Amino acid sequence: MNTSISQSTPKSVRLYDLVLDNGCTISPFVWRIKYAIAHKGFAVESMPVGFTGIQKILDGKYERLPIIDDGGTIVPDSWGIADYLDRTYPDRPPLFATKNERVMARFFDAWLWREIFPPMFRCYVLDNYNFAKPEDRDYIRESRERLFLGGKSMEVTVAGREQRMPAIRQSLQPLRNALSETPWLGGEKPNYSDYCGLSAFLWAASINTHPPLEKTDPLFDWINRGFDLYDGVCRDHRLRPLAA
Amino acid sequence: MNTSISQSTPKSVRLYDLVLDNGCTISPFVWRIKYAIAHKGFAVESMPVGFTGIQKILDGKYERLPIIDDGGTIVPDSWGIADYLDRTYPDRPPLFATKNERVMARFFDAWLWREIFPPMFRCYVLDNYNFAKPEDRDYIRESRERLFLGGKSMEVTVAGREQRMPAIRQSLQPLRNALSETPWLGGEKPNYSDYCGLSAFLWAASINTHPPLEKTDPLFDWINRGFDLYDGVCRDHRLRPLAA
Numbered sequence: 001m002n003t004s005i006s007q008s009t010p011k012s013v014r015l016y017d018l019v020l021d022n023g024c025t026i027s028p029f030v031w032r033i034k035y036a037i038a039h040k041g042f043a044v045e046s047m048p049v050g051f052t053g054i055q056k057i058l059d060g061k062y063e064r065l066p067i068i069d070d071g072g073t074i075v076p077d078s079w080g081i082a083d084y085l086d087r088t089y090p091d092r093p094p095l096f097a098t099k100n101e102r103v104m105a106r107f108f109d110a111w112l113w114r115e116i117f118p119p120m121f122r123c124y125v126l127d128n129y130n131f132a133k134p135e136d137r138d139y140i141r142e143s144r145e146r147l148f149l150g151g152k153s154m155e156v157t158v159a160g161r162e163q164r165m166p167a168i169r170q171s172l173q174p175l176r177n178a179l180s181e182t183p184w185l186g187g188e189k190p191n192y193s194d195y196c197g198l199s200a201f202l203w204a205a206s207i208n209t210h211p212p213l214e215k216t217d218p219l220f221d222w223i224n225r226g227f228d229l230y231d232g233v234c235r236d237h238r239l240r241p242l243a244a
Numbered sequence: 245m246n247t248s249i250s251q252s253t254p255k256s257v258r259l260y261d262l263v264l265d266n267g268c269t270i271s272p273f274v275w276r277i278k279y280a281i282a283h284k285g286f287a288v289e290s291m292p293v294g295f296t297g298i299q300k301i302l303d304g305k306y307e308r309l310p311i312i313d314d315g316g317t318i319v320p321d322s323w324g325i326a327d328y329l330d331r332t333y334p335d336r337p338p339l340f341a342t343k344n345e346r347v348m349a350r351f352f353d354a355w356l357w358r359e360i361f362p363p364m365f366r367c368y369v370l371d372n373y374n375f376a377k378p379e380d381r382d383y384i385r386e387s388r389e390r391l392f393l394g395g396k397s398m399e400v401t402v403a404g405r406e407q408r409m410p411a412i413r414q415s416l417q418p419l420r421n422a423l424s425e426t427p428w429l430g431g432e433k434p435n436y437s438d439y440c441g442l443s444a445f446l447w448a449a450s451i452n453t454h455p456p457l458e459k460t461d462p463l464f465d466w467i468n469r470g471f472d473l474y475d476g477v478c479r480d481h482r483l484r485p486l487a488a
Contacts, residue, residue: 177350
């Protein structure tokens, strides 16, 4: 009975996935798209690629991941993919239920990339290098030091990071406030804002050798529920603790 | 014909309004509630009160404004009022169309009060004092210097504010980004997030003697359309320029 087989096998979306040497996803843009695909009720078919492997896939046309292949339709860029999924599958749960939800997810993500990612990046860039595939390391050192660290070495950048952790934890206060009266940023259910926020912690969990949070951080309620979402689509036994 | 009169006179909501000596509203919490009442299609019946006049109204039961009196129902606190308006008038346009819209408005407002208001406050606290009613000035000096300025005088606090304006303008970048691809934070129409943001600029416009923005700031597109909303319910000829 083909019918029962096709009913029990959910449609899957192929996802080109940026991974470390141990196979764990690293990119916060990929993590959020894993959630987005699962949010729509689809299975994620992961195609793991290293940093320098991107030029070897899809005729070398793209420089960044994620990219999805949805039955032959190639869609790059995490925001482009989120919009594609809502546009193409309007009968499935929306990532953005209203235009305001999309605008505020953009604002929230801009806040993450201004206030949270840069100081964390300056703590974890060397961990990223050390956990990357051997063939990716030269590229990571050269590109990070030139583009993001103003020519400073990764080693100099991360030195003294322990002393910077309290300021990072403090900068997360607006997120704690927002989550103090709601289970999800999306309200009763998660939406794309949750996936943007969770992707920051999945990125940190994929590489950190000095955890950013304290065990008692109230954010863990949301983080743990978030990592468990959709049968643990983003759970990975290679993720490292976020608190000591 | 009573019918035509009642149709042409919109329902009004009484708003206890915190004002300066010149009668112009100052409180960012009051400004946003003016918008919220107008958003629901109601007229604002303003009851102007000075800082030290709050204890003389409503049996001295309240310490802060805004407070509304909606046909005998007294509701304090701006977030409480917004929730009351959505709950009581579900047939009117919602301030928050989804739970996520409210969560993200809270997040956006937390960002304003963390990143935008404090540095502006340290530029404009003396202007606030100078524009206040004479009977409010001792209270303003004492409470501001003790509660918010760590015992420093207002004069010492505002000194050198010209040099701090570029950093304030820079800190508004996430708002500019969010508004670069949408007419309103609410999407095609404004929602309560817009009113929270606009209230910061109305507050600054009510008191500043050194404007925070540059004339070419792309935020002015949104600010000007915002100040014009609802037949200019928040336009006031006493507002001062936000750019030189």
